[in-house]
Amino acid sequence: MNAKELLEKYRNDLCSEQEKRRIEKWFLFHNAAAPSGLSDDDLSDLQRKDFTKLESKIVQKKKSPYLAPVKWSIAAILFFCLVSGALYISRHPGHISDSRDVLPGTNMAFLTLSNGQRINLSQIANGTIAEQANIQISKTGQGQVSYLEIAGNGVQKSNATNTIETPKAGQYQINLPDGTKVWLNADSKLTYPVALTENGTREVTLSGEAYFQVAKAYTSLRGSKTKQSIPFIVHTRSQEVRVLGTHFNINSYNEEPETITTLEEGSVEVVMKSSLAQSIEYPPLRGSSPQSLRGSMTKQPKTVILKPGEQAATGRGQEIQVSPADLQTAMAWKEGRMYFKQADIKAIMRQVSRWYDVDILYAGEVPERQITGGFDRNAKLSAVVKTLEQNGIVIKTDYRRNGTIALIVQP
Incomplete structure (x- = not known):
């Protein structure tokens, strides 16, 4: 075409x-x-x-x-x-020249409102984007969008949802109406209700990776001065993470073998999603009424409570695995770095692919190596490739006719 x-x-x-x-x-x-x-x-x-x-x-x-x-x-x-x-109309493998270097990712995201309008946040100036459910949605700075209640009227009950998504080579921060802050990594999506605190729970859905700094929120019980905490729930492909107020990171990319929740501060409950609402049907006992004795017993969800410095991992079909977390590795992306500890080559290259929006190919069998190290996320792609080559990973570059770039890992 x-x-x-x-x-x-x-x-x-x-x-x-x-x-x-x-x-x-x-x-x-x-x-x-x-x-x-x-x-x-x-x-x-x-x-x-x-x-x-x-x-x-x-x-x-x-x-x-x-x-x-x-x-x-x-x-x-x-x-x-x-x-x-x-x-680039030529196609030849080789090292990355200065004229063809790839810049690192930057603040890019698209916001989809409840009416279906899709807004490129990188194209608009700071200021009000829209108003929904008596909440003002604004771009407040480079790489940030905020939801604030309009004073005087109170938040209206609404089923409206918004979605913010970052492309490959993009990142963004969103400040939700309850005061919770979320940092989205590249190639990630967060869906959330506009009236976040009006339905008894605060529930959002994540695909990709995000760091959450959850604010505490309360609601008054009807007919009482007592206030009740409103839980914050994050849904991912294989986990449901429930919190009140805490700081944690969730990595839930589809191409990664596991969903990993890492707790930095506070406490979270992690529920294995496949275990939710599972039930076992029991046939009626001989001679008894089917209506009176037939029924079901709901299995208890597989749940763990994390303490600061722990992580919970769930793969496809496996139990929740709790282990001490390497906070330096898990939180590095939010601090502007990529850091690896005993990581295999494919795991490293998946991160490179997401942040620089390049394809990764393998010319043969992937060397079985564990690598520890890292680099600045502000570095150009050539610097990253050089660092990887210094660790014994041989990479060639393919400039394609359609303008995309592939890094080819050699055996």
Whole structure:
């Protein structure tokens, strides 16, 4: 598919999720270079498809992470990025050159409101985004969106839900209306009710990885001055994590073999999701009434209580495994680092893939090695590859015609 066809699909909302992600990533990366900033020579370079020369000028002019002037439309950006297939029209493995280096991830996310409107948070300026259930939704700073109750009217009961999702090479922070703060890692999604505290529990659903700093919340019992704590529940693919007020990290990527909850502060209850609401049916005893004796016994969910410095892991079909946590490793991403302790090569490369939005391929059998070390998440991809090669991992780079990059791990 050529660039014009892809742009037409995007305008008509016919793109696949992968095509949307590709288009929007190019837009975010190049949105500071407006047509008003392109000279006649630049346009001439574009017509001649001299992408290397044009790209160097764009990088020099790139100053602001926010939306460029209106007349620089997404179609215009994508046209020069995608004409004839890609910026990089050669395809040859090798080391990463300076001109083709990959920047690290940054603050990128998409917010989907209850009415279906999808907002690119990287494109809008700080200020109010929307109002729902008497709650004001605002972008408050680079990499943050906040929900605040509008004074005087109280939060309205509502079943409306919002979803914030980060693409690969993206991260974001969300401040929920109860005061809870959530940091989303790359390629993650969080769905939550707008009126978070109005239904007796605070329940959210996570796919990917997030760090939670849960605020305590209370509700008054009807006819009494007594206040009752409102639990905060996180649903993932294989766990249900219940808390009142605490700090913890959940890693629940679909491509990872386990869902891991790591507790830094406070206390959490972890329930193995597959054990919830399981029941055993018993047939009636001989000679007894089926209606009176037939029934079911609900099994107790498999539950553990974590203490600070512990983690709970659940794989597909296994019991909850509790062990001492390596907080440095689990919390490193939130502090701007990647850190590995006795990690295998594939586990490391999955993190690299998510943060730099590159594909990982294996040329043969993967070496069985355990690696300890780390690097700054602000580093360019070339620095990461160099660090891995210093640890004996041989990597070649494949620049594809469609503009994507693959790292090929050699045996």
